[in-house]
Amino acid sequence: xxxxxxxxxxxxxxxxxxxGKVMTYGQVAVLAGSAGAARAVGMCMKNNPDxxxxxxxxVVASNGDLTGYSGGQGVKTKKEKLxxxxxxxxxxxxxxxxxxxxxx
DNA sequence: TGATTGACAGCGT
DNA sequence: CACGCTGCCAATC
Numbered sequence: 001x002x003x004x005x006x007x008x009x010x011x012x013x014x015x016x017x018x019x020g021k022v023m024t025y026g027q028v029a030v031l032a033g034s035a036g037a038a039r040a041v042g043m044c045m046k047n048n049p050d051x052x053x054x055x056x057x058x059v060v061a062s063n064g065d066l067t068g069y070s071g072g073q074g075v076k077t078k079k080e081k082l083x084x085x086x087x088x089x090x091x092x093x094x095x096x097x098x099x100x101x102x103x104x
Numbered sequence: 105t106g107a108t109t110g111a112c113a114g115c116g117t
Numbered sequence: 118c119a120c121g122c123t124g125c126c127a128a129t130c
Contacts, residue, residue, distance in 0.1 A: 005127080005128080006126080024112085025111075025113080026112070034126060035125090035126095036124085036125045036126060037125070037126040039109090039110055039112050039113085039127080040110085040125085041111085041112075043109080043110050043126095043127070043128060043129090044127085044128080047129095059111080062113055063113090066111090068111020
């Protein structure tokens, strides 16, 4: 816990994302303390230990596009989950202008 | 310790 | 608007 890796920080941040809201990998990376580490964030997501404590489906690309997801039918399930939580969608992409969340 | 990978982001064409 | 290339960072082999 003391020497939390970038991944541990990411998990904590993602876990704070409320339902109906999403964040971009880049934003999570910045909050984790390392702006530009968006790729590293994605790597942690795929290695995510439990989707219950790490709602990785609430993390999308900078353009609102859904990428990856290691559960269910992949991005399909991811989209369904987001829609089910109230995230605004614009076709196959999330409407970041309405659903992007930022730490208070 | 060094090299490779990966669910990205930004810019150019 | 769609596609491609480069750059960044951390984790893993």
